[in-house]
Amino acid sequence: MNDEKLRAEALHNKVIPVHFDANFFFERAVQSLERNHYAKALKYFSKAVEYEPENPVNHCNMAGIMSEMGDYEGSNSVLVDIIKHIDPAMTECYFYMANNFANMENFEEAEKALVTYLEEDSEGQFLHEAEEMMELLMHELDRPAKLKRIKSRQGMIEHEQARALLEQGKFAQAVELLEEIVENYADFLAARNNLALAYYYVGLFGKAKETIHEVLEQDPGNLHGLCNLAIFYQHENDVSQLLPLLQLLTITVPFHQEHLFKLATTMGILGQHELAYQHFRRLLKDEELSDDPSVYHYTATAAFNCGRFIDAERYWRFASKLDPDSDVSRFYLSQLAQFREGTTEQPKINYHYHLPFEEQLKAWEHNGEGITDEVKHNPLVRSSFFWALRHGDHATKLQVIQSFAWIADEEVKRVLQAFLRDPKEDLQLKEAAVLVLEGLGIENPLMDSPEQEEIESETLVASELSNDLDQPSRTVVNKTLQMMDQSCDLDQQHDIQNLWTEFLHKSYPNTPELGHTEAWSAALEYWAIKMVGLPTTYQEVARRYGLSPSTVSRYARRMDSVCHMKDRNG
Incomplete structure (x- = not known):
């Protein structure tokens, strides 16, 4: 009898206790979703809601699953509860409700919900989809909607211009335009988010962070703002602020493509590569992104950073096929090969689709x-x-x-x-x-x-090449100015001095030996003549300095390789 009791105690000691909380059931729900087991996913999301009833994310996930299962009325009940009792600022719930009403062919209610969304939502994350649905409802109801305004359209034309500037990499111009939009439309959160990005891109980190806090003051659940703030906390190495925010982002499962992409890249930047990998894989299932080489690169990067080297190679090869002219995939495949051969340590790869x-x-x-x-x-x-x-x-x-x-x-x-x-x-x-x-x-x-x-x-x-330059450096310029004395005005003398200084600065620390003064002076004169648009040849300059044309050519090419003179005169 004692032996049986001892065996029972030993078995009990080997059992690892399970800690049930919202995160536990959330993870189970996500696993069920990946297997398309919607009933189980709904059950687990419901349990997550029981443990964290004030968290609107879990409620929203539950409403989304109910809609996928065809329970549109149940989904709308949850969405109404979110707006009335949990987070009235989640105006996207009206858009979800409009979709549910439309699926039930209750077009009058769908229109009401959609109009509320357009009139109350300042960010406009579903604006394009809402406008498409408005056209459908107009056809079904045979009349235009009673829409007084589109809140997110305030400043939209200027905002689209600013977004275009961001896409072109013209960040300073984008900053100017976005600052003006934000000043005129204080609740235009999409513009504020993009202004924070523009600040970030030009390296104005403090302003970027301040702008994100302004977004979150108006909308504490703004996903773009939360993701950006998490990146800023990591940049500052502020672990105490980062950890709770990271926990919230870890249990977030966006349904919208733009939000999913933002979260995936954020998880990668924060070093949560396994989560980033799962999110990017979900994105690749989207038909709109299935032929985008950059998404394959992001997925490969996440796979590599979490040790999935076979998967990383496969995705980079996909990216290379989709974008054969790009060097990006070839570069990282070579890095992967070198790492596997043991010739290099595991490199750190970022989530940008360009070479380091x-x-x-x-x-x-x-x-x-x-x-x-x-x-x-x-x-x-x-x-x-x-x-x-x-x-x-x-x-x-x-x-x-x-x-x-x-x-x-x-x-x-x-x-x-x-x-x-x-x-x-x-x-x-x-x-x-x-x-x-x-x-x-x-x-x-x-x-x-x-x-x-x-x-x-x-x-x-x-x-003027005074104390900063040694005697040989000054001698080269003096020789050139002496040889060009009759044809060189003050402005051209200034240009010659600046060109020579630029060449020496750009050459550092590989500054060339300057012992052959005549050759360097001839090369400097050759480019000085070219800079003002006058014709000359290596032969002409070489004859004046008593040098061979090949010597002048060699020294002139050296200056061109550093200062890119042909580009200036092309």
Whole structure:
């Protein structure tokens, strides 16, 4: 008898107790959903509601499952309860109710719910779908809806323009427009969310975070705002604030494609790669996204980061087939192969569909052709540049500033001028920014800079090649100016000095030996003549300096590889 009692106690000690809470039943519900077991999923979501009755997410999930099962009346009862007793700000519930009424062919009630949604919802996340449903109801009821206003349409034209600027990577211009929209329409939350993103892309982290808090003050359940705030907390390494927010996002299962994509990328950025992987796999089941190579890349990235290397390879190969001209998938497949061979450690892969910033710079510098138009207008690439300019180390910032000379558009000018106004930035970097801006036609780039006099003094010293440069450096310019004395006016002398300074700055730390003064002077004169649009040849310049044309060509090509002179004169 004692033996039986001992065996029973031993068995009891081996049993792991199960902690029942909302999260436990939520996870079971998600697992059931993935297997299309809707009845079980509903049961588990109902239990989650019992444990957390004040959490509107669980109620909304339950309403969604009931609608999928055809219980439209039951779904609407839950949605009404959310609006009346849990979270009146969840105006999207009216849109869900309209769908349920339409499925019941109760078109009058569907119209009422839809009109309420359009008149009360400020964000407009289902605006396109609502407008399509309005057309259907107009056909069924044989009359236009009694709609007084569309709240989310206030400022919509300007907002669409701002979104287009964001998509083009013109973040500084987007900031200006979005700031104006937010000032005019204080409750336009979609515009505020995009303004926060624009701030983030140009590296204005403090303003981005402040703007997100403004969104969440008006709508505490705003998914875009919550995701962005979680990323900001991670950036600050604020674990105490991040953990509860992460727990909420972990149990959230969006039904809308845009929300699912936002949550998937957020989970990836937060290092929750397994959850990101599951969300991205759900996105790939959407017909609209099933042929999008970037989504396959995101899925592959999540798979790789959580150790699913076979799956990662498969998804990258899918992406490569869909986008054969892109180097992205090929690059990461090679990284995966090197890791498997043991030649490299497991690399850290981010969720952007472009090459890492360092790889882009290597490619452009190797090709010597500058940045292509396609890359110039890629918002992800541009955001990586702007972010690196704000948060990179000294060497990275210098590379970014020099690369901006290749992009050479209005956005670059705005960003560099803002960079000059930042009192925290290094003076040497500001000198490099001044050179780029002057090369882009900005006559007074130091206007309103807090250290204007100091930078002007430093830049003047650099441009005159005084104490900052050694004697061989000054000798090259002096030789060129001497040889061009009869044909070179003051402006051209200034341009020659700036060009030589730019070449030396950009060459650092691989500054060339300057012992062959005549060859460097000839190369400098060749490009100085080209800069003002006059014709010349290597032979003509070589004859004046007593050199061979091949020597002048070799040194001129070296300057071109650093300063991209052909692009300027092309």
